[in-house]
Amino acid sequence: MRLGIGIGWRPEIADAVEELPGIDWVEAVAENICGDHLPGPLARLRERGVTVVPHGVSLGLGGAARPDPDRLAALAARATLLDAPLVTEHIAFVRAGGPLTASPGLEAGHLLPVPRTRDALEVLCENVRIAQDSLPVPLALENIAALIAWPDEEMTEGQFLAELVERTGVRLLIDVANLHTNHVNRGEDPATALDELPVEAIAYVHVAGGVERDGVWHDTHAHPVTRPVLDVLTELRARVDPPGVLLERDDAFPPAGELAGELTAIRTTLAAAAATPPPLRTPSPVRTPDPAAARPVSAPGARERVAVAQTALLSALVAGTPAPERFDHRRLAVQSRALAAKRADVVAKVAPELPRILGDGYRTAFLSYARTRPLSGGHRRDALDFAEHLLIAGRPADDAARRELTRWWRERSAPRPPRRGTRVARAARTALAGARAGRGAR
Numbered sequence: 001m002r003l004g005i006g007i008g009w010r011p012e013i014a015d016a017v018e019e020l021p022g023i024d025w026v027e028a029v030a031e032n033i034c035g036d037h038l039p040g041p042l043a044r045l046r047e048r049g050v051t052v053v054p055h056g057v058s059l060g061l062g063g064a065a066r067p068d069p070d071r072l073a074a075l076a077a078r079a080t081l082l083d084a085p086l087v088t089e090h091i092a093f094v095r096a097g098g099p100l101t102a103s104p105g106l107e108a109g110h111l112l113p114v115p116r117t118r119d120a121l122e123v124l125c126e127n128v129r130i131a132q133d134s135l136p137v138p139l140a141l142e143n144i145a146a147l148i149a150w151p152d153e154e155m156t157e158g159q160f161l162a163e164l165v166e167r168t169g170v171r172l173l174i175d176v177a178n179l180h181t182n183h184v185n186r187g188e189d190p191a192t193a194l195d196e197l198p199v200e201a202i203a204y205v206h207v208a209g210g211v212e213r214d215g216v217w218h219d220t221h222a223h224p225v226t227r228p229v230l231d232v233l234t235e236l237r238a239r240v241d242p243p244g245v246l247l248e249r250d251d252a253f254p255p256a257g258e259l260a261g262e263l264t265a266i267r268t269t270l271a272a273a274a275a276t277p278p279p280l281r282t283p284s285p286v287r288t289p290d291p292a293a294a295r296p297v298s299a300p301g302a303r304e305r306v307a308v309a310q311t312a313l314l315s316a317l318v319a320g321t322p323a324p325e326r327f328d329h330r331r332l333a334v335q336s337r338a339l340a341a342k343r344a345d346v347v348a349k350v351a352p353e354l355p356r357i358l359g360d361g362y363r364t365a366f367l368s369y370a371r372t373r374p375l376s377g378g379h380r381r382d383a384l385d386f387a388e389h390l391l392i393a394g395r396p397a398d399d400a401a402r403r404e405l406t407r408w409w410r411e412r413s414a415p416r417p418p419r420r421g422t423r424v425a426r427a428a429r430t431a432l433a434g435a436r437a438g439r440g441a442r
Contacts, residue, residue, distance in 0.1 A: 124164060
């Protein structure tokens with residue numbers, strides 16, 4: 001179906017999205033939507049007839065383990081709730097370890113690249129088929145940005161995606177910002193990747209901003225879209241008219257006028273590319289799923305081999321174990337720092353009381369904690385474990401801050417939250433103590 005021009009829906013810009021002109025559709029992070037009701041602004045968009053596509057971030061279809069049935073059921077429920085025409089996820093792994101390696105489970109807290117190998121492709125194809133069988137609508141998968149490259153890869157990104165489409169019939173969500181990121185960080189030519197892709201399988205396109213630091217491109221989704229990213233969009237439009245194009249922004253949200261300006265730049269880029277005769281090139285052949293390839297895979301040991309490799313990499317990134325052989329150690333260090341910083345940002349969002357209590361010392365304290373405590377139970381659990389870690393160490397040094405952190409931790413670690421009367425009484429005591437302190441200071 002034709003989607004048109006859209007924007008990523010986030011609670012922080014919900015009001016702006018409702019007012020932006022020319023928005024045909026939105027995409028919402030699936031994990032941020034309750035399974036039984038929609039946030040008011042998103043419900044109003046649906047009532048206006050705006051299409052909403054749920055975008056998953058936690059399935060980890062590129063991981064060695066088979067997809068979690070509960071996560072698949074949750075994604076299916078969001079698709080049904082939104083009456084969505086499709087759902088999307090990523091070609092990535094987000095956790096490793098566990099039964100396949102007889103080691104503790106690890107979580108990345110972010111999307112990590114899968115190796116472009118035959119083993120990884122076999123596992124990914126089977127995981128995609130499992131997901132397709134569990135979802136009520138078609139599935140499209142997104143190429144991700146990467147700071148690191150796996151050694152001894154057997155295919156280019158375009159070849160890997162083309163074979164994935166041929167074997168499963170899955171659609172593609174092509175992120176042109178991620179193609180640019182991989183160009184800067186891994187030397188991969190976006191035009192070559194687009195030439196190798198089955199562009200007829202594209203469901204829609206992401207456009208996002210980032211920033212370059214010390215020769216490394218960081219796909220931040222918190223900066224304006226740059227000209228090189230729009231140039232990749234031009235290259236894509238020269239090959240195919242994508243059904244939809246969407247602006248992504250996840251942080252440092254600008255005023256509505258700046259968002260509107262970025263959307264205008266996207267529309268202008270698409271219009272200019274459509275009006276320019278495309279260069280002569282051999283079109284990619286139309287691919288349909290191969291029935292023989294669609295049969296269940298039989299690659300003995302593929303999952304186990306992928307599991308060992310991914311666990312070794314993730315452990316080096318989040319637990320400080322030795323780096324696997326032939327990886328770029330400098331890039332691994334950059335990726336490790338990026339994962340810890342992302343983790344600190346997410347914890348600050350799910351538990352905003354922590355940076356308020358700890359003040360300027362929050363980030364330094366969290367990054368120190370994260371060096372020896374890998375993420376393993378989700379970000380809300382991570383926030384509690386971080387607070388407990390500080391309290392055991394007798395921190396923060398300020399007595400009032402330590403008492404407030406203790407109270408925060410106890411309220412959230414109890415079997416159930418404190419009753420409303422208890423919360424009101426505590427708030428009253430806090431206000432009274434503050435008033436007394438104020439009188440004593442005068």
